[in-house]
Amino acid sequence: MRRLHSTSVICVTHSPVIGFIGTGHIATFHSKMLKISGVNLVRGGCYDIDVARSEAFAKASGSTVMSSEQEVINSSDAVYICTWTSEHQRLADMCIAAGKPFFCEKPLSVDFTHALTMNAQASASGLTHQCGLILRRSPAYLWARELITDPKAGAVMSVVFRDDQFIPIQGHYKSTWRGDVEKAGAGTLLEHSIHDVDMLRFLIGEVESVSARATYKHGIEGIEDCVAASVQFANGAVGTLTTIWHDNLSRPSLRHVEVFCEHRTVIIAADDWFGPVTWSDTDGATGSLEGTELTERTAPLAMKDANPDGAFVRCVVDGEAAFPAFDIALEAHRIVEAMYRSARNSGNSVDVKSVTE
């Protein structure tokens, strides 16, 4: 789990009542980020089908264990949906029916079709809603984007994006649902690297077409453990995404991103939140930014608040649209689906715009 940072402490004066449905790893992360933002969870409720989990969450966060999803929704001003993926849509529907703002984890759903419906319903509801694509506020990616879009860099030519982690059905995750296609939808690309696909759009631009191959070395039905995709961007750039779920538990989850512009190379290595982000230019200029310096420099670039949870709660309090909303997640789902269609069709190129249902 990502280390917490406290560079964006805010004080939400009229703290809304926040409820949690699903109280595992990511719910714990959000509860800590909310605490950093000054949001007190003591008035909120939580529910998990695994009672031991909700009790542990309540003890750690100050929240109160409730007996049903509906009880959490009824008693909250805003709801975090942190269950495994297949439950997201039903719970988002319940929040919409109750008129309650919601934060829903990524991926939105187990497939593109359901994500399409979720986005349409969330947009139509007019309710404040946010998805869990938290890298949209990562200092490392925010700074890399500044460097790439700087006119001095010239046009972006290529990106090499690599993401590897041990398959999370083992190790400290011990996540059995990630090995169940009914609950997770698919493997490393949808479940984990939807973040990476979103970052490809964020850093480089719209994706026009993709060609991809997938492997299933672990032999789990529907759960691919490696996808290698070649990407054509609308602005003429080309790139690759390789995402792997391996068995090397001694290795932390790592992303490594290299972007080649006409006159600048930008690299995000080691820690894709706190950097370092390094760059070198045709004229010999080089630079590197990390840690506090990086977070301070990029804080004004984050929408509303550098803390994703602080940003969500601020929007709930102000009754405003939150960012990233489901429409951003839907576009990542569309590209992911194009990659799966290509992989099922021997790596043939798939036009992303052709993915409409």
Ligand SMILES: NC(=O)c1ccc[n+]([C@@H]2O[C@H](COP(=O)([O-])OP(=O)(O)OC[C@H]3O[C@@H](n4cnc5c(N)ncnc54)[C@H](O)[C@@H]3O)[C@@H](O)[C@H]2O)c1
């Ligand atoms: N944004 C991110 O960086 C990020 C990181 C990790 C996980 N996630 C996403 O968050 C979601 C949860 O992942 P996790 O790692 O926390 O998994 P987890 O297994 O740690 O927690 C999921 C919890 O949901 C509970 N649950 C399932 N159905 C439920 C229901 N109907 N009502 C109440 N509780 C229910 C389970 O009992 C479990 O405790 C997944 O969709 C995952 O993809 C996002």
